[in-house]
Amino acid sequence: MAGELPFEKPLVEMRQKINELKQFGADKGIDFSDEIARLEERYAQLEEEVYSNITAAQKMHLARHHQRPTSLDLIQLIFSDFIELHGDRLFGDDLAVIGGLAKLNGTPVTVIGQQRGKDTKDNIARFFGSAHPEGFRKALRLMHQADKFKRPIITFIDTKGAYPGNTAEERGQSEAIARNLREMAALGVPVICVVIGEGGSGGALAMAVGNRVLMLEHAIYSAISPNGAASILWKDASKADQAAEAMKITAKDLLEFEVIEEIVPEPKGGAHRDYEATAAAIKDSLVRHLGELSGLDSNALKEDRYQKFRKIGKFAYEQSSHVGVID
Amino acid sequence: MFKDLFQKKRKYATIPSERVGRGSEPGEERPRREIPEGLMNKCPKCGSIQYSKELEKNLKVCPNCGHHMRLNALERIQMTLDDAGFEEFDSGMVSVDPLQFPGYANKLEQQALKSGLREAVITGQGTIEGLPVVVAVMSFDFFTGSMGSVVGEKITRAIEIATERDLPLIIFSTSGGARMQESILSLMQMAKTSAALSRFNEKGGLYISVITDPTTGGVSASFATLGDINIAEPGAVFGFAGRIVIEQTIRQKLPDDFQTAEFNLAHGQLDLVVHRKELRQMLYKLIEMHTVKGGY
Numbered sequence: 001m002a003g004e005l006p007f008e009k010p011l012v013e014m015r016q017k018i019n020e021l022k023q024f025g026a027d028k029g030i031d032f033s034d035e036i037a038r039l040e041e042r043y044a045q046l047e048e049e050v051y052s053n054i055t056a057a058q059k060m061h062l063a064r065h066h067q068r069p070t071s072l073d074l075i076q077l078i079f080s081d082f083i084e085l086h087g088d089r090l091f092g093d094d095l096a097v098i099g100g101l102a103k104l105n106g107t108p109v110t111v112i113g114q115q116r117g118k119d120t121k122d123n124i125a126r127f128f129g130s131a132h133p134e135g136f137r138k139a140l141r142l143m144h145q146a147d148k149f150k151r152p153i154i155t156f157i158d159t160k161g162a163y164p165g166n167t168a169e170e171r172g173q174s175e176a177i178a179r180n181l182r183e184m185a186a187l188g189v190p191v192i193c194v195v196i197g198e199g200g201s202g203g204a205l206a207m208a209v210g211n212r213v214l215m216l217e218h219a220i221y222s223a224i225s226p227n228g229a230a231s232i233l234w235k236d237a238s239k240a241d242q243a244a245e246a247m248k249i250t251a252k253d254l255l256e257f258e259v260i261e262e263i264v265p266e267p268k269g270g271a272h273r274d275y276e277a278t279a280a281a282i283k284d285s286l287v288r289h290l291g292e293l294s295g296l297d298s299n300a301l302k303e304d305r306y307q308k309f310r311k312i313g314k315f316a317y318e319q320s321s322h323v324g325v326i327d
Numbered sequence: 328m329f330k331d332l333f334q335k336k337r338k339y340a341t342i343p344s345e346r347v348g349r350g351s352e353p354g355e356e357r358p359r360r361e362i363p364e365g366l367m368n369k370c371p372k373c374g375s376i377q378y379s380k381e382l383e384k385n386l387k388v389c390p391n392c393g394h395h396m397r398l399n400a401l402e403r404i405q406m407t408l409d410d411a412g413f414e415e416f417d418s419g420m421v422s423v424d425p426l427q428f429p430g431y432a433n434k435l436e437q438q439a440l441k442s443g444l445r446e447a448v449i450t451g452q453g454t455i456e457g458l459p460v461v462v463a464v465m466s467f468d469f470f471t472g473s474m475g476s477v478v479g480e481k482i483t484r485a486i487e488i489a490t491e492r493d494l495p496l497i498i499f500s501t502s503g504g505a506r507m508q509e510s511i512l513s514l515m516q517m518a519k520t521s522a523a524l525s526r527f528n529e530k531g532g533l534y535i536s537v538i539t540d541p542t543t544g545g546v547s548a549s550f551a552t553l554g555d556i557n558i559a560e561p562g563a564v565f566g567f568a569g570r571i572v573i574e575q576t577i578r579q580k581l582p583d584d585f586q587t588a589e590f591n592l593a594h595g596q597l598d599l600v601v602h603r604k605e606l607r608q609m610l611y612k613l614i615e616m617h618t619v620k621g622g623y
Contacts, residue, residue: 162548164568164576169586170594173567177548181521186529201505202517202548202567209518223505223514223545232507247510248426257425259511306522310483312515313476314425318445 003067003272007058011050014043051268054218056250057241060226062218063197067272069279071113071156072098074196077279078286079104079111087138091171094135095126096163097207099142104154105287110146112139112207113156116197130163133176136206140180143187152190152290155207160225162203177206184209185305188298192289194264194282195219195251196271211305212289213259215251216278217266221259222249259312261289370394372562386603395560395603397540399442400449400466403499407607408453408462415451416485422446422477424508431508434470442469446477447502450485452494456611458618461489463498467541471503474545478506479516482550486523495533495614500551504544517549524553533617535610538565538588538597556613558599559588560606565596 004012018039025032054062062068075082079102087093099112114131117123131139139155146153162173184191184207193210199221215221224232229247230239248254251263264285267274296304368379372394382389386406387396398406404413424431439445447469452461463485465472482498489496505513527534536554538547541564548567551557559565566586574581584590588600601609 162567164572166573166577166579166581166585169566169568169573172552172594172596174547174565175552175596177567178517178521178550178552181518181549182525182528182553185518185522185525201514202545205514205517206548209522221511223510224507229507246426246428247507249510254511257511259515306526309515309518309522312519313480313512314423314509315477315480316421316423317419318421319419 003065005058005061005065007054007061008050008269011043011047014039014046018043047268055245056220056248056253057226057244059218059250060198060220060240060244062270062272063220065270065272068197069271069275070118071115071158071196073275074156074279074282075102075111075113077275078283079109080106082111085142088134088141090137091134094132094138096129096131096159097135097139099139101151104152104283104290107152107290108149109152109154110142111154111156112142113196114159114204114207116158127163129159130161131159131203131206132163132165132168133171133173136162136176136180139207140183143184143191147187147189150189152192152293153187153210154286155191155193155210157193157195157199157204157208157221158197159200159203160198161200162206177202180206181209185309186302187305188301190290190293190296190301191305192286192293194286195221195260196282198225200225209305209309211293211301211308212261214262214264214282214285214289215254215260216264216271216282217251218270219251220244220249221251221254222247257312371396388603393561395540395562397467397501399468400444400464400499403464403539404449404451404453404462406603407464407497407499407610408455408460409457413451413453415449416488417450417481418445420446420477420481422475422509425476425512426508426510428508428510434508438470442466444469446481447472447474448478448481450481452488452492455607455614458611458614459494460610460614461485461492461494461496463496465499465501465539465546467501467503470506472501472546473503473506473513474516475506475509475513476516479513479519482520483516483523486520486527486550489532490523490527490530493530493532495535495617496527497535497537497610498550498554499537499539500542500546501539502542502544502546502551504546514545517545520550521553524550528553533614535613537606537610539563541565543567543569552596554598556598557596558601558606558609559591559597560603561588561600563588565591 021032082102084100098115102111114129115126116129117126143153191210192212193208195215201224226240226243227237230243231237254260264281267277271278365379367376368382369376370389373392375391422435444466448463448465450463463482534554536551536557538551538559542551543566564586591597592600
């Protein structure tokens with residue numbers, strides 16, 4: 001195992017002890033198989049305990065894990081014949097967003113993802129997965145292309161948020177996000193979005209207006225990063241863990257709020273433990289949801305998407321006239 | 328009706344600071360002020376002091392430096408629409424606390440007392456020089472104009488009504504962004520309002536977005552930028568990410584005019600920057616030009 005998070009420490013320690021015992025037995029020629037079997041059993045119990053009660057804050061750390069599969073990792077495993085297409089035709093090619101053509105079980109689709117880097121150099125080139133306006137505009141160009149050729153659209157969401165920089169502002173970061181929201185609502189093909197890591201704010205939503213929104217089990221999705229919320233609410237960014245709990249950012253919370261349609265299970269310990277299993281689970285979900293949507297024509301797909309977002313929100317009514325107006 | 332709210336004597340309700348009650352216990356004596364509250368006003372930009380009455384006559388634009396001070400929704404409606412015939416939509420809609428977020432319920436109460444409003448937006452139908460229009464007017468003084476479920480729902484309904492009644496739509500935006508106490512539900516209001524605008528747009532409706540100080544975050548990145556015509560008031564801050572966040576990201580000091588209306592105009596993000604004194608007339612002219620469709 002590598003890349004353990006703090007909450008996994010008891011497991012690491014126990015695994016170490018089991019290995020030491022095995023080594024000792026082998027070195028000295030003593031048979032510890034009974035003890036080892038008992039320890040393995042306890043390890044399995046402990047593993048169950050640790051992984052069945054993962055808190056929102058722990059999920060936040062899992063979602064940000066540096067070994068967590070990225071959009072490109074998953075695309076390679078889920079689809080065949082991926083051809084990456086580049087550029088927004090207006091300004092440049094934002095590497096924080098990747099996209100192109102691919103086949104899902106033989107059917108052509110357009111696939112677009114937010115792309116974190118795999119190492120520091122890659123991360124710098126990809127702005128840590130935070131898109132500029134040209135990234136959102138590239139995504140929209142590919143979505144319009146899909147609409148023209150009647151291909152389903154699949155997007156992978158994995159970003160801390162839209163890039164917060166002066167160049168992004170000058171080129172219309174707000175406009176790029178807003179336009180995507182409006183245009184995605186009008187797409188006449190099935191749109192399925194999968195939150196695979198971090199769904200950060202408007203930058204995530206700008207590629208997530210889908211007929212179906214799915215989330216990996218340990219992915220998170222929120223209006224503002226827990227770090228940002230903590231620094232605004234409590235003037236202390238180090239209280240991110242506390243904010244993560246309060247903000248209801250987990251897949252389970254979002255399923256209850258009917259913001260997402262399905263939780264895609266992850267391998268024990270998180271997606272980074274087994275890319276293939278993660279990809280297989282996502283593929284299974286995608287195929288099923290695409291099948292469900294395949295009977296709808298373009299108007300029905302628009303209506304379905306409209307209603308999905310139309311119903312989100314909680315409010316109440318008060319009877320009296322305006323409060324607080326004082327004579 | 329709505330007009331009753333604008334009778335002279337309670338036109339600008341000033342709430343005694345005790346009512347705001349930030350930590351003050353009942354019975355606790357507060358130091359008496361020399362000047363009655365609300366009589367004088369200090370320009371936040373140039374610091375000059377004016378009589379509130381004079382300032383109101385000047386539409387809350389500083390006579391000294393031209394700074395456009397923030398208006399609440401009631402002031403804006405009064406300034407923009409004809410006196411008679413405002414039909415408010417969903418006036419009783421209020422926020423709940425869907426996430427059971429620490430402190431949210433209390434804060435909502437405080438905000439209502441402080442602002443005299445029920446939520447950060449008022450929506451309805453009225454007229455400008457007799458031309459009917461659907462408006463949504465945000466108020467920064469309620470919860471920094473943040474968009475939660477209620478703001479999103481009221482604006483969406485206003486857009487839907489404009490679509491049904493085939494009327495022009497004006498949204499006056501001012502907002503600090505998403506209301507983080509409603510986290511994901513708040514974020515989804517961006518998609519909801521934008522989707523409603525997509526339908527309005529397909530039907531050929533005219534949408535004028537008026538961006539007022541400040542308009543940022545989730546509101547700037549949804550309906551505020553989606554106008555057929557985007558107008559801002561002079562000096563209004565308009566951008567997605569906050570200035571401080573950007574300065575931390577790029578590790579550079581930003582120019583003073585960064586994200587102002589003028590900056591955005593120069594970068595192609597706005598159609599017009601219009602002085603408050605001319606805004607009503609400009610809105611009238613724009614709507615009037617769309618009353619006769621081209622005939623194609």
